[in-house]
Amino acid sequence: MNVIKRVKAPTPKFFKVLRTIGLSLAAVGGSIIAAPIILPITVVTLGGYLxxxxxxxxxxSQLTTETNLKRYAIE
Structure with missing residues (x-):
């Protein structure tokens, strides 16, 4: 399965939740990095890590897909 098909394939519910959490963390980290006020260097570093x-x-999480397990079962 190539990357284009993998991205377009259905994502399991658990990984949709993880994707949303990841996007939220990225947004918070970006906001901390781009804050117009002077923050301590540890807070800015933490924002980068986030x-x-x-x-x-x-x-x-976006690249994780549901598969048909019967197709891959060993008979």
Whole structure:
């Protein structure tokens, strides 16, 4: 299965929830990084980590698909 088919395939409900959480984390991290006020360096670093973790979580969750297990069963 190539990437285009994988992205278009149905995503399980659990991974839809994880994708939403990942997008939220990425948004919060981006907001912390782009804040117009001066924040301590640890908070800005934490914002960067949140953005990366959120992006990876949402990307992996989007590429997870449902499969027909009977098709792959060993007979």
């Amino acid at each position: 953005a990366v973790v959120g992006g990876v979580l949402s990307a992996v």
